[in-house]
Amino acid sequence: MSTRDRSSTLTELARLGFSELGAAESLLAELEQELGLDRETLTGQVADAADPDAALGALARVVRRDPEPVKAIQRDPRGWRALWALLGASTGFGEFYLRRPEELAHLAGAGEYLPSAEELRTALLESVGARDGFAAEGGESAWIALRVRYRAMLARIAAYDLLSAHPVDEIAAVAAILADAAGAALEASLCVARTRISGGSGAALFPREQVAGTELAIIGMGKTGARELNYVSDVDVIFVTGADDGVIEQVGESRVVDIATRLAVQTMRGVSGAEIEPALWEVDANLRPEGKQGALVRTLDSHLSYYDRWAKSWEFQALLKARPIAGDAALGEAYVRAVQPKIWTSAARENFVDSVQRMRERVTEHIPADELAHQIKLGPGGIRDIEFTVQLLQLVHGLSDDRIRQRGTLEALEALVAEGYIGRPEAATFARDYGILRVLEHRMQLRNLRRTHLMPSKPDELRVLARASRLADSGPAVWQVWESVKREVRDIHVRLFYRPLLSAVAALPAEERTLSTEQAHDRLAAIGFADPAGALRHIAALTSGLSRKATIQRHLMPVMIRWFADGADPDYGLLAFRRISERLGDSPWFLRMLRDSSAAAESLTRVLSGSRYVGELMEWIPESAAWLDDDELLIPRTGHALQQEARAIQTRHTTTDDAMRSVRALRRRELLRVAMAAILGVITVEQLAEGLTTITEVTIQATLRAVRREIVPPEDAGLDFSVIAMGRFGGRELGFGSDADVMYVYRPNNVDPQRAHELALQLVAALRRHSEDHRVPLDLDADLRPEGRNGPLARSLDAYVEYYRRWSLSWEAQALLRARGIAGSVKLIAEFMKLADQVRYPASVDLQAVREIKRIKARVENERLPQGADPARHLKLGPGSLSDVEWLVQLLQLQHAHDVPALRTTSTIAALRAAVEAGLVPDASADRLAAAWRLASRLRSANTLLSGQTSDVLPVDRKRLDGIGRLLEYPPRSATQVEEDYLGTTRRARRVFEKLFYG
Template sequence: MARPATGLSQLARIGFSSLTSARDLLGRLGELGWPVTPEALEEFAAAADPDEALQTLLRLGETHPAVLGAIAADPEWRGAVIRTVGVSRGLTDFLLRHPEEFGVLAEPALRVPTAPEMLRRLHEAVRAEDGFSALPEREAVSALRIAYRREVLRIVAVDTLAEDPRDVLDAVAAALSDAASAALSAALAIARAVASDPAGELPRFPRDDVRATRLAIIGMGKAGAGELNYVSDVDVIYVAEAQPESEIDNHRAIVIATRLATIVMRSISESALEPALWEVDPNLRPEGKQGALVRTLDSHLAYYERWAKSWEFQALLKHRYLAGDAELGARYHEVIDPLIWESSARENFVESVQRMRERVTANIPSEDVGFQLKLGPGGLRDIEFTVQLLQLVHGATDASVRVGGTVAALRALADAGYIGREESGEFMSDYRLLRVLEHRLQLQHMRRTHLMPREEDALRILARGSRLAASGGDLVRRWEATKQRVRQLHERLFYRPLLAAVAELSAEEARLSPAAAGARLAAIGFRDPVGALGHIAALTNGISRSAAIQRNLLPVLLRWLADGADPDYGLLAFRRLSDALGGTHWFLRMVRDSSGVAERLTRVLSGSRFIGELLDRFPEAAAWLESDDLMRPRPREALRAEVQAILSRNEQPEPASRAVLRVRRREILRLALASVLGVCDVRTVAGGLTSITEVTIEGLLDVARRGEGLDATQLEFAIIGMGRLGGGELGFGSDADVIYVYRAAALDPERAARAAGRIASEMSRLSTDARLPLDLDLDLRPEGRNGALVRSLDSYRAYYARWSLTWEAQALLRARPIAGDADLCADFTALADTVRYPTGIAETELREVRRIKARVEGERLPKGADPTRHVKLGRGSLSDVEWFTQLVQLEYAAEIPELRTTSTLDALSAAEAHGFVSTDDAEQLREAWLFASRVRSAMTLWLNRTTDVLPRDRDQLEGIARILEYPGGAAGELEQDYLRITRRSRVVFEHLFYDSVGENT
């Protein structure tokens, strides 16, 4: 036949690599009778390696031209042959050794062979009769291996025909597992014949004794799971016993079974004329390589009950009867299976599985880590370990997830709600992709490998064979993306805190048994178990997916809620949150899957009514628990931009103010979560609370001024922060101390005063928030409660010049403009500086400060309040530290700029730096101020109301202590710490405050 009428461009498009050589070889193939028309050449495009397929056909034609001619005449047969020899050089070698086997690829209606078909054909190949092969061992072994490869050919033909090999992967892997099972069964028939052959090698046993020996071969690993590779070790365990009422006992049966097992392994694995199939690996047996090859069922049971390690139960998760005595195999499963599902209750079981996975990764040679399909990060083992751990933990109480295969387990776990359907689908898709790559790599040479190639040509062939990418480079990019996705999902699911917690549950806890649930709830700390049962029923009843997930979550959540100070309220709040968000796609999935979210959620719900009530208004804020960054204070400019956007969308004052107050509630919830969970320290939280308060006041002032229609050219208006607001040191529940100032620009004084008064009144109205009060406290204005609500700058100047008292100068030490017109803010600050930083202060005025402090302690403490427990005005608490620093500021700030700060802690540091207080004393005062600030906020977070008195009730103290990160049962420790710290602070305060500060420098 003439040279093919084709160009090099067509050969390149088809996929040939050596174009000139391919054209020459095609000419020779045409001369042997193969069609080489442009249309027929397109058949080579289906081959992973067209060059290899072409060379194989030439070799076949040169040695067996009749076989080549028969194939060439049948288009469907041609296609099957090209696909097969183009994907597997290992099978090509087999076909060229046995060219008659090409006929398998001509079988009509190619399909994956069934398990019974393969078992029958392999038994026929070794002429198994009544469990014994009728062939001599060498002949039987060759026949077995040829027959097995014939079945693999059938499987490969279906695999390579699929447009997307992932679509047939499950069927292919199951068929390979069944083929291995059939091979082991046929090998056992050979072993029985060899072991009982009177003329055979020693040791020999009477045929009746061999027949009376019951041997079951149990598959492990991928063979046991029904997901075997083309070339993989077949992990097995042997169990044996004597036939009942036979002439032999179990001891002799074990001896005979050990001989049979040895022959089975050599029939499959030892070198012979026909190459070995795969390694039969019995090392997962009890005691591994050091243990007996074959044991009785009772011996297996005794070992697993007493000595087995956690990883051995993980390995047993995939056990399955493969060959031999089916009844004994079924009894093995019946006896061993319950132990598997009890194993997760072992101490540190989850952690041991996690550490084992890490050891597997650590033992990969460094040069191979990035190329490992199976063991490396983002590889098959990540998926398998994740699935197995989830099964072992949840399968302890849920039989629906007790399945062998990885894909089947993923479906079961998703159906039961233990993982999301999206995660399950993602894992299944990635698992199939990695397995297809693994299969194609192993098919190439019929060798066990899990390493991605590094050569460009090998990657190109793999991309074509797997049909997963157009080029080797595209395949690598797709594989890298898959690895990254697998690793991220593995880390999220494999290390989820819920797993360890679920594994520690008792069976009764895990099932939420109604009969014992009430008593159990009472025992772990619920005060209203009947009410709790009602909440549980509402969350878990029904067949919805949400109810299924809740049934999985609640046993652990209840335990974590019970660790909190108020589990009853925590459960109620969780139910309300679930009612609000249970229909969303993310909430329950986040609680179940995200690291730490469930534990954090139960901690804040059972530990803070303040948070529980705000979450009821902002349920979507639960998403913040997934990230520390989401709970940190937002930048002031971002808050200001959001408020300005709200104002631009809302022209009417009521909707605008409501929206601004809603932003405030949301941001205070964010900070409350950060505070309770220890994400931010007290100063960071104070800064965040100050920022949102200032931005809120700014926004409300903009709304209030709209009604007047007066801009800064007509009327200037400013709000001055006082107290803790001015100092930037707000806590939860702190009032917002403010004073108002205005200046007439283009208005007559009388009209300006009326307009300013209306703005002040509107501020009071707009700031009203029943859900989270914003108390604009004006008591620090001139003349206190008896003074005007708002004054002009000139009025302030006149008042301070003529009537100002020392306490008013002291109050101005924390005055700081927070909203309003910039020029007016600057002018007020300049005025305040002349009052609060006097160039000289008389001793009488200093004595007045001390006198007022003593009077405050005597008159402002609530009637009957214990001065040692009042966190604001009590001994050694906030006011002591603040009054001392303010005294230093009044006396020395005029000459020391560092003291001119509205922050108590900054002023204290400046006083320390300039020698007005020793380092030790400053540390005592600083510790007391910070601790009292934390306690004051914690009381608000726990009680959901503001109080300044440390309670005596132990339950209340316990709740406050938990928020302050004390361990459970530490109410007394909190109380003692507070009393000790404030007592020491009081000693320092009395020494410094009531003596002259100057004399102590």
């Protein structure tokens, strides 16, 4: 061949789709000689091969093994075209025909139509010589014959599928016949099993008449039961046995179960066991009662007893698709009839939807990270999202509507449309996307005749997938199709499940079907609303009318309903949103934010359904919704900025009451800012504590300036007065619901001492009165002052000096460890702190003082816990919680701060780090103490944020505990995990505390 002719030939091969031109040229020359065919005849069907190089290579290998079957099928135009399509899409079929070239004969006429269920059944039963339920023989050769014939019939199905101009339109028919093929294969394998255990392959395990009298029904589950099977997929089954009264009376029920169990084992082995001819697919019986731990075969009565007493919600969802596929048809139908009522009442079970949703989440959680973006079946936007959505709709509404009780996904979609549960446009798009995803999955499984649900990543594989699926003309294009479908499926899940709620209460186009109020009520209850009737009223109020706001909220409400339902308290969240929306009216910025910022809208639902504390404040400060559109607006403001604003407020107002009303509004606003930031994860627990402390300081400073102006006359202006922060306030460690521990100090200067004392007490009283806020209480707690509640509320500096010199107790020195001046005379604060340093950082601590501190700690644990409270759940005083960590750190400070300057800090965590650096606490021990302190602090704040009420006890109520977990960024339904984490963390911290504090 001349160079020009060879170049022309290679160009033609490239045009036909070959990539490896030299190899293709060589193989075609070989086939021309072996088959006696010209080049044009050989390559006439190359266009049907998704991978021409792979098809040609596989064909050449078969011809080398045995050319005659290839010559025969070449004479059949349809068979020849089918062969190229199969070999070009499936290396698995190339290997099959290499093992069994004679099976090419079954491709004659292939591609024109799908084989029928009866045709498949007849062919597979014939392959094992079945008659009257028994095979001709029970040896391994029968299983091999079955597997070979199954693959030959599978090739006819695949040929029709691959040659279809619109495979998405054919997916339902293809998946259905694949399920029928699986049922026929199990039927044939069961015939072999009967022969096998009754002596057909050696010694008989059971008499033939007993085997014949034992009924075994094979129930298809999942995709098999729904007639939606893949080419290579696990076939989920349940085995049910029985026998007529005569057989049971003769041999006993246990004998029948033994026979049926042996039949089931052998039936599964015939399809899935290791033989010369590879297994067809895995038979999976793990959906049976008790799963892998349960009996493989049960009687019908045993199944029903289990479902009545022990079954979980997901098991009823699995039964939704149950269908007899092989074995005793009457027994199988009896099983399905018996479980139907149980399936359709399961949605009424408590927490049904939660349990089903959690099951879906667990599937996603277990996908390896490197597979997530490629998962066609299980990933977000994949097949399972569609099936889950449809099944949940069926189960929720099927309780009262038997017209939507369909096994198949597409049939169920049609029924849901017909009965008005979803709109036709959404269902049509969902159905198309489902078809596309299934075609992609099918093509990937055909490639190697192996189970897979992953999109390929290599360019060559994507190119082959594009050609085989007919969904795109290139690899990048088919990937774009896949990404587009994923996005659409994720979005349509929301629209299918939530939009019909809106239809029940808002005007929609006349051509759209709507849910009745009762149906919408049921749907809201199913997704987690405790008061569905109230929720419907709120939705109606938000979306009714022709205003611009109603129009925007009609569009957004379906999505927001889902977001509310995901929260800890959807009913309160929706109520609070309605109130805020009504307060803001038609504010342009609010409507624009709802319309243009889905992130802000979602954040709004999250904070409202997760926190009554936030919801109640937002009702008073609705304009705070604007912060949700910009994380920078959620960052706590600096003390300097707040001070400037507070001073400006006081400049504008002439009376103390007016000024303090504005200061309280400032405090509420900033508390709300910090709360929203904490819930949305914008700030850390340390930033939260810092922000709350700063707000409290500024409030007290502003209040003191206001009341001093009112109470102290000019002639007494020499009076110095200061507020000293104590406890967690002094340590800048406040959480939501924390008291503000304080002490008050004054110095008369040129004021009469008695007059100075009276003025100081008036200042204290005014501070406490004007700082009161019924919305978000600010309790100025002075119980840490000398002598506690029995001591005077305010003392002069000289009185403090005298007291600490003569009468101070060890606990009072300990209390001073977190003392920090925050308001009033700067000079007086400096002198008081100098005094405090002398008391709290002594050169030495006598042994008796240490014993006293330990004794007081034990008394606090025994006496200060609320009556009836579980100590292990008390976040402040419980073992391993806040007080343990703080008392240990404070003891170390008393003992060592004189010599270790780094310990001279009011911060618990900073002091703990200093103790580690000084070698006083091991690293691992400090880590455990810090973890317990931080977790207890976060839980205290979350407890207050959730309920709007202060509590130091970790709740036992699972719903509240789950809500607290949500605020701490646990996944939904994590109540048990929150509890276990806290108890485990504090248990470890307590061991450290006891060793270091009491040891």
